[in-house]
Amino acid sequence: MSELKIAIQKSGRLSENSKTLLEECGIKFSNGISVLKTTARNFPVELLFLRDDDIPQYVEQQVADIGILGENMVYEKNKDVTIFEQLGFAQCRLSLAIPKEESYKGPEFFMNKKIATSYPKLLSDYLTGENIIAEIEEISGSVEIAPGIGLADAVCDIVSSGSTLLTNGLHEVETLLKSQAVIIASKKLDAGKREI
Numbered sequence: 145m146s147e148l149k150i151a152i153q154k155s156g157r158l159s160e161n162s163k164t165l166l167e168e169c170g171i172k173f174s175n176g177i178s179v180l181k182t183t184a185r186n187f188p189v190e191l192l193f194l195r196d197d198d199i200p201q202y203v204e205q206q207v208a209d210i211g212i213l214g215e216n217m218v219y220e221k222n223k224d225v226t227i228f229e230q231l232g233f234a235q236c237r238l239s240l241a242i243p244k245e246e247s248y249k250g251p252e253f254f255m256n257k258k259i260a261t262s263y264p265k266l267l268s269d270y271l272t273g274e275n276i277i278a279e280i281e282e283i284s285g286s287v288e289i290a291p292g293i294g295l296a297d298a299v300c301d302i303v304s305s306g307s308t309l310l311t312n313g314l315h316e317v318e319t320l321l322k323s324q325a326v327i328i329a330s331k332k333l334d335a336g337k338r339e340i
């Protein structure tokens with residue numbers, strides 16, 4: 145049988161738990177800091193170390209058969225993949241937050257406001273569902289700083305403990321999505337590989 149190709153995050157919040165999970169499945173592999181691809185020593189398994197953002201696309205294109213990443217990224221990228229299993233780690237939520245001195249009565253707060261986010265699709269879906277017209281400012285990191293520097297009126301970002309919002313003078317007002325790490329698979333994954 146051909147190798148099962150598994151994509152995991154190269155370095156970040158998901159990496160250690162993803163590697164531990166594979167090790168617990170008995171998959172033995174060596175992983176140097178600059179290694180992007182490696183073959184397991186004891187199974188017909190190849191591991192690809194990628195940015196989490198790229199994993200849905202690689203799985204859709206069957207460059208990888210399965211991948212481990214956060215549900216938030218799976219839904220944001222909206223590729224043709226199936227969620228196979230929830231893994232319980234990397235629990236977080238995607239939330240809207242506004243400056244703490246602003247009072248909040250409901251989603252109409254966001255009408256004609258500018259919202260900074262790394263999740264433009266999920267935010268846009270939410271705003272459409274609430275009939276809110278707002279400007280989405282897409283930025284790739286340090287989103288919580290945006291209101292403080294005058295870049296946006298609000299943020300839509302991942303929250304875990306809530307301390308980043310707190311230190312940036314923001315308060316959480318809406319949760320768009322709850323997320324945890326999941327295994328995704330290509331919808332075309334062949335039956336033989338599915339059984340592994």
Ligand code: PRT
Nearest residue numbers: 156157158195196197214234236302303304305306307308
């Ligand atoms: O380099 P690469 O693109 O692979 O990594 P990345 O920097 O995009 O992602 P990474 O490693 O930060 O996060 C990977 C995944 O972990 C996310 O897609 C989520 O599914 C999950 N996760 C869980 C989190 C958090 N918790 C989290 N706290 N992702 C990000 N954060 C950030 C958040 O963006 C915010 O800046 O942590 C801050 C908030 O944390 P608290 O604890 O202060 O609320």
Ligand code: ZN
Nearest residue numbers: 195196197198
């Ligand atoms: Zn990423």
